[in-house]
Amino acid sequence: MAFSFPLPLAVAPFVIVYVLWLVFRNFFIRSAFDNVPGPPSSSWLAGNILKLLDHDAWAYTDDLIQTYGPVAKLHSFLGARWLHVYDPRALHAIFVKDQEKDVFTREPLTTTGANILLGPGLLATAGAVHKKQRRMLQPVFSVAHLRNMTPTFYDITRKLRIAIESRVRGGPQKIDMVSWMGRTALEIIGQSGLGHSFDPLVADTKDEYTEAIKSFIPTAVEIEFMRLVLPFVDYLGPAWFRRWLVTLMPQKSVQRMKHIVDMMYEWSKEIFEAKKALIESGDNAMLHQVGEGRDVMSILLRANMSAAEEDKLEDEELLAQMSTFIMAGMDTTSNAMSRVLHLLAENPDVQDKLRSELVNARETYGEDIPFDDLMALPYLDAICRETLRLHAPVTLTPRVANVDTVLPLMEPVRGVDGTLLSEIAVPKGSILFVNLRAVNTYKAVWGEDALEWKPERWLNPLPRSVEEARIPGIYSHVMTFINGSHSCIGFKFSQLEMKTVLYVLVSSFKFELSDTKIHWNFAGVTYPATSKGSVKPEMWLNVSLAP
The missing domain is CATH 1.10.630.10 (Cytochrome P450)
Known part of the structure; x- marks a missing residue:
């Protein structure tokens, strides 16, 4: 969704630098979650997150659960990788x-x-x-x-x-x-x-x-x-x-x-x-x-x-x-x-x-x-x-x-490379979406x-x-x-x-x-x-x- 927000000029350069840094980190640096299976990204800007937050996300979350099981990788804003757990x-x-x-x-x-x-x-x-x-x-x-x-x-x-x-x-x-x-x-x-x-x-x-x-x-x-x-x-x-x-x-x-x-x-x-x-x-x-x-x-x-x-x-x-x-x-x-x-x-x-x-x-x-x-x-x-x-x-x-x-x-998941994962490394700053x-x-x-x-x-x-x-x-x-x-x-x-x-x-x-x-x-x-x-x-x- 497009929106306008009149940020003070003094802050705008920092925002631009911050966003560019996020894009570089998320798209060009390997993530600890890359070996965790999950659905492909739908958008470079928002990933899968908008589908997960849709008013009718029931079918999407059910497919996520049935296809990928109790832990899956999600793509978030600007290429960030999150976990669905x-x-x-x-x-x-x-x-x-x-x-x-x-x-x-x-x-x-x-x-x-x-x-x-x-x-x-x-x-x-x-x-x-x-x-x-x-x-x-x-x-x-x-x-x-x-x-x-x-x-x-x-x-x-x-x-x-x-x-x-x-x-x-x-x-x-x-x-x-x-x-x-x-x-x-x-x-x-x-x-x-x-x-x-x-x-x-x-x-x-x-x-x-x-x-x-x-x-x-x-x-x-x-x-x-x-x-x-x-x-x-x-x-x-x-x-x-x-x-x-x-x-x-x-x-x-x-x-x-x-x-x-x-x-x-x-x-x-x-x-x-x-x-x-x-x-x-x-x-x-x-x-x-x-x-x-x-x-x-x-x-x-x-x-x-x-x-x-x-x-x-x-x-x-x-x-x-x-x-x-x-x-x-x-x-x-x-x-x-x-x-x-x-x-x-x-x-x-x-x-x-x-x-x-x-x-x-x-x-x-x-x-x-x-x-x-x-x-x-x-x-x-x-x-x-x-x-x-x-x-x-x-x-x-x-x-x-x-x-x-x-x-x-509780149950190992098979990684993208075919190995069984009985635990998953979670780096500091990682976001997890817990599905109650x-x-x-x-x-x-x-x-x-x-x-x-x-x-x-x-x-x-x-x-x-x-x-x-x-x-x-x-x-x-x-x-x-x-x-x-x-x-x-x-x-x-x-x-x-x-x-x-x-x-x-x-x-x-x-x-x-x-x-x-x-x-x-x-x-x-x-x-x-x-x-x-x-x-x-x-x-x-x-x-x-x-x-």
């Missing part, structure tokens, strides 16, 4: 074994981009700063805290049930469920995470803030070309000047992202300042607020105020956590819940069986099933696990090697039915090959929430949210496919739309009262 032993080295030494970390351009869009929160920091933030945040995502927050989850999902019930009481209606899932997820993260109510879940009109956040990931994919500029961001002058440069860019996607980021920042800042003032005025004031001061941000602010000076987080870091909570917590979980509803609509027998379990549980435990009993419902748990295995919301995650190292392999969906559906681990959605697989002992593979995920032998210092800190929060919403919805309503097509777009977070490449998330289902 999903070998379980290699992933253990990347996410667990070498984490303390920071041998592999998030790719710098990814963290730079996150910092620009969200601020210096968990998604934008590394090393000691990231570890300090995570230590401060960890207690508020504990099971003990989630038990206390469960009533809030139920209060919100009951409002969702009432809203949908009012629309289908007269008969089945076609409803955009991804919109309602987004609004519900935002209200849950708002009340439980920030102590703020965004949406009463009653109006039928679109909420601008929710729509903006749902468009964040699709828009981020559209402006992937901006990665070429990220290495030079620090040389483009102060933030106000860089912002002015962005306003000059003609791309609609860039201006749309600017609007989304501005909206998220202003909302976060307003909530943050109000909450900080309340806490400073005394805890009694919090009792009259949403969540009564038990939300993540209230607890975090109080903990930060009482922490030792060396452990304190700056206000800008705390503010960035809010935007990070909203974006990461809303989009991934709401899309995962939408995926479950889509699958249940496609599999009515599974939906009926789940509804039977949920109705029986409601008769046993009452309207609000206690946390531990809800989490233990076997078929609901199996459906959530299987959906998160087969349809991980985040499909690819990049990592960079900070030192020269070696990746061990591929390892979650690796037939050598999960069996020949690995690509089938079969919740029943979790009701029986898993194949011995799953245990032997030792997939290094923090959740259920899958890499959906990854592992190590950058694992998803809110994965238990996400599980509770999914199960609470599904319990209330599926026990109350029946979901069927409508006449509107549902296309799941490949993106940083996969999302449903009515067509390939649409940046507007939509998922229309026919909804009626449960029989």
Whole structure:
């Protein structure tokens, strides 16, 4: 995609020299990955990467997996060679074994981009700063805290049930469920995470803030070309000047992202300042607020105020956590819940069986099933696990090697020269694309039915090959929430949210496919739309009262 970016004249010569150096190094100097098999480059400028980041990259990634196996060479921008990896032993080295030494970390351009869009929160920091933030945040995502927050989850999902019930009481209606899932997820993260109510879940009109956040990931994919500029961001002058440069860019996607980021920042800042003032005025004031001061941000602010000076987080870091909570917590979980509803609509027998379990549980435990009993419902748990295995919301995650190292392999691969490779040398600075969906559906681990959605697989002992593979995920032998210092800190929060919403919805309503097509777009977070490449998330289902 062509674009114009008015770099200061003083920087332009360095950019030209840098690009020429990259071209020379990548095209004329041999790479350690040259003996690793992989697809041929599609373009000297972008290699294979644009195919991998396409909104409809499912067929391309499936071919990459089936043709080249658990490790393959990719061609990236200006001839750079990257690795596509999903070998379980290699992933253990990347996410667990070498984490303390920071041998592999998030790719710098990814963290730079996150910092620009969200601020210096968990998604934008590394090393000691990231570890300090995570230590401060960890207690508020504990099971003990989630038990206390469960009533809030139920209060919100009951409002969702009432809203949908009012629309289908007269008969089945076609409803955009991804919109309602987004609004519900935002209200849950708002009340439980920030102590703020965004949406009463009653109006039928679109909420601008929710729509903006749902468009964040699709828009981020559209402006992937901006990665070429990220290495030079620090040389483009102060933030106000860089912002002015962005306003000059003609791309609609860039201006749309600017609007989304501005909206998220202003909302976060307003909530943050109000909450900080309340806490400073005394805890009694919090009792009259949403969540009564038990939300993540209230607890975090109080903990930060009482922490030792060396452990304190700056206000800008705390503010960035809010935007990070909203974006990461809303989009991934709401899309995962939408995926479950889509699958249940496609599999009515599974939906009926789940509804039977949920109705029986409601008769046993009452309207609000206690946390531990809800989490233990076997078929609901199996459906959530299987959906998160087969349809991980985040499909690819990049990592960079900070030192020269070696990746061990569970199964040797045959090199271009015909030799068997049981390990691969990874030079410092190398980029690895870890395919989470591929390892979650690796037939050598999960069996020949690995690509089938079969919740029943979790009701029986898993194949011995799953245990032997030792997939290094923090959740259920899958890499959906990854592992190590950058694992998803809110994965238990996400599980509770999914199960609470599904319990209330599926026990109350029946979901069927409508006449509107549902296309799941490949993106940083996969999302449903009515067509390939649409940046507007939509998922229309026919909804009626449960029989």
